Amino acid sequence: MNSQQRSLMTESLVILKEKLHLSSWAFLGVLVYGSAGYMIIDPSASLVDALYMTVITVTTVGYGEFVDLSHSAIGRLFTISLIFTGMGVILYFVSNVTAFLIDGSLKKIFSKKRMRKMISRMSGHYIVCGVGTMGEHVIEELNRTKRPAVAIDINPCIEETFRERYPGAGYIQGDASENDILMAAGVERASGIVICTDNDKDNLVITISARQINPSIRVVARCSETKHAEKLRRAGANSVVSSNFIGGMRMVSEMVRPSVVSFLDTMLREHQNNYRIEECPVPKGSPMEEKSVGELKRRILLLAVILPGGDYVMNPSDDYRLLPGSTLVFMGSPSERQSVESIVNG
Incomplete structure (x- = not known):
């Protein structure tokens, strides 16, 4: 068992x-x-x-x-x-x-059994720890951009509402700092984990646990106090997001570039097309390796190519040839993103 x-x-x-x-x-x-x-x-x-x-x-x-x-x-x-x-x-x-x-x-028992069975079939999905104010926005975005997700939250009162609102997402009720709960969410098969509980210490423990179980997983952790950011990075977080820092940057942007902020907000709130600025890695052996980006540019708005060393090629020309290990940065809808991923990954 x-x-x-x-x-x-x-x-x-x-x-x-x-x-x-x-x-x-x-x-x-x-x-x-x-x-x-x-x-x-x-x-x-x-x-x-x-x-x-x-x-x-x-x-x-x-x-x-x-x-x-x-x-x-x-x-x-x-x-x-x-x-x-x-x-x-x-x-x-x-x-x-x-x-x-x-x-x-009894219905809840069988419902949880079906949920865990669904999660056990997931692979390459995203885990969100903490379905609070921030975590709900994360789940909403993953859902709207058609990315498989599993939420973990210790509060049993939100489970029914969550399942009604996001029927395609998985949900585990429990403490995400426990390895059994992370394993139940399929952390060993997940592509990434977003850790956004309200407690920095809990986020630190979850980061360590997730990194130990799945060394290749991408970890994005929330940090309420900036003094804890470096600890989270050392614990294994690939990226640390400070809500205070992001909030400050947003306020400055609202002041000095309001039209750009308004455009991005409109893009995020648009429900029909769900246009986003996306990325797609070009793995070694990809059908697009050493191929020009002209065909892709006819499908999407290609903004830049990130080279393996970290340099950028902004607005590449149609005859620009892709190197393995590069990353495409483009604007497109979820269906267009899936089309690009299909072309790049073969």
Whole structure:
């Protein structure tokens, strides 16, 4: 049994325990109450006889009076109280079981099983740790640009809303700093992980864990305090994003280049075409290796080519030939991006 199956079984048992725990104790209390009462009413009755009398009374089987109540009005009144109490407990027990089956608890268990099965088939996807204010925007962008994603969040209250809003995305409820949760999200097969919880220390731990499990994964980590940025980089983050720094740069841009900011905002909010500035690496052995970019420029707006050494070729001419290890920077829709990736990767 793998960790995902163990986790699913644990969740199922916890839900069942919460539903039936009180009912079980109540039923045990009825047995003790009935047995003790019959032994007091008839001191000659053994514990087994008193217990048996209690069971057949509560279950309304009625095989006969194993405790003599023929001359005891108190005994019969006690039996009446036991019947009402026992039936109430049984009804409470049955209602809990029915609620467990009908109110969605069982449905949630199977839903989580289907979710984990879907995630287990994912490869090359993106993981988002922390579905807060920032994480929700990350998921939204991945969803709109048709990139497979799995979200991890410790808050159980947002799971249902998340699944309704992003039916194609995966969701794991749990602590992303735990290796089992990261493994359940498929971190060993993922292309990248965005770590954007509100706590820098949690982000540091998640960064270390993700890097240890998948040394080749791209890690982008959120940093609330700039003094922690270098620690995150040393822990394995490829990129560290400071919300304060980004916010400051945005405010300056709004001041000195408002038209550009307005254009980019409009592009990001456009739902019909979803144009983005994208990138596509050119691997060694690519069909486009040593080929001119003219064909690509007829499909997309090619802005630049990043060379293997890090230099840029801005607005390359049609006869510019691509080197292996280069990266294309272009503007296009999700479908155009997928078309370029298909051409470049063969």
